[in-house]
Amino acid sequence: MKDKPLILVTNDDGITAPGIKALVEAVKHLGEVVIVAPDSPQSAMGHAVTISKPLRLEKTKLYGDIVSYQCSGTPADCVKIAVDKVLHRKPDLLVSGINHGSNSSINILYSGTMSAAMEGAIEGIPAVGFSLCDFSIDADFSLAAKIASSVAQNVITNGLPIGVLLNVNIPKVPIETFKGTKVCRQAIAKWEEDFDERHDPNGKKYYWLTGKFVNYDKGEDTDEWALANGYASIVPVQFDLTAHNAIAIITQWNIEYEN
């Protein structure tokens, strides 16, 4: 008899966030679930790991019978410590999220949710990050949870190509108008920064990072297009960042180093 799949659940909004609770509910029938998630919100942490201070790892009772730990580190730290100190083996699936807010397009690079999934993929674990395009604390995760459940089942059944993880974003739409899922490429987009300049009580300047997200990509095969048109986007993602087509171009350069 085959053992039940071992499923590691993590996120970046912290172990008490409604999004991770929805994700646990969505996947718990698919295998043995273990939760290792940050003890506090870690949004916009990118792929940070904690090397300059030690980590804490504490067992919690937040999820009843489901084994759960909170960790003082980043989402990538949670995956690393889960594999080494909690599971003592590679899980069969890693799911991260459901994030409160979109992680489409270039936001994958800033996203703690996706950094956890990417850390899993680097370690050879089939991994998926889920994000709902709704920042509010009382967002409705019901549609996102259904999609998470089905995507997780598909990954368990079909596996993922080597070196590939998934970035799944779910639009904020009522299920009645939802159009289904669409496998996409990452849109070419960026943040146009606008730092909000203020003065502290001592008269010294400080700055809040603000800005607006701008999609320059007119393609109808992108995650941004899918989300804007009522679809959930599924982007297959790789952690080999080599721009293979550029190798031949750069090879022609003449790099000098002798005087």
Place this chain on the structure above:
Amino acid sequence: MKDKPLILVTNDDGITAPGIKALVEAVKHLGEVVIVAPDSPQSAMGHAVTISKPLRLEKTKLYGDIVSYQCSGTPADCVKIAVDKVLHRKPDLLVSGINHGSNSSINILYSGTMSAAMEGAIEGIPAVGFSLCDFSIDADFSLAAKIASSVAQNVITNGLPIGVLLNVNIPKVPIETFKGTKVCRQAIAKWEEDFDERHDPNGKKYYWLTGKFVNYDKGEDTDEWALANGYASIVPVQFDLTAHNAIAIITQWNIEYEN
């Protein structure tokens, strides 16, 4: 008459690190240099950005006539605030480093040095990250500086393909045995974590992240091979993480969401 190129210099080891000093010296003859770098070390920050607290930005006199600012944020923050609040325009080149320690292979994802370069590339700035495979504070940056100077000159002269930045690593070898530069792909490698478990004075456990880097990639066209064989590695990097080949595979899945 064409204006001199505007060159933004940043890093992740902090504005006083010997590596950034070497980089400033290496590129200052190529254009007008402006430095905006972290006020404290930011290693392993990945592509983190600071959204939960405000940033400080202060002019320094550390570099004499060269305009320099220290910022309380991450390397990616430094690039964002430099463009918006210091330069008020897109620079012609961004150089990040020279990092004290390697950022080859998968380490690009954890690297603050490379996140600054990637942030530049997302903003449309030709960008290069430089790292010397020597962690020591009194490392010899002379060879790395020569390569940085020549690579920077090449980027100014030739430009970079759209969406491409460069990850340049320089081996710790005497210039006499240095074999030259090699344009490579990112090696398939990973960290094998091993958390060092300790007890605090109250008897509670805590963990230090340790581990060893393992290269699984036997290819002779990788950055790891180049560095191990006395070459500096130049990897062209892209921030479109889409695994384009996987789109057709995942499209065949059946994702259910209706009960």
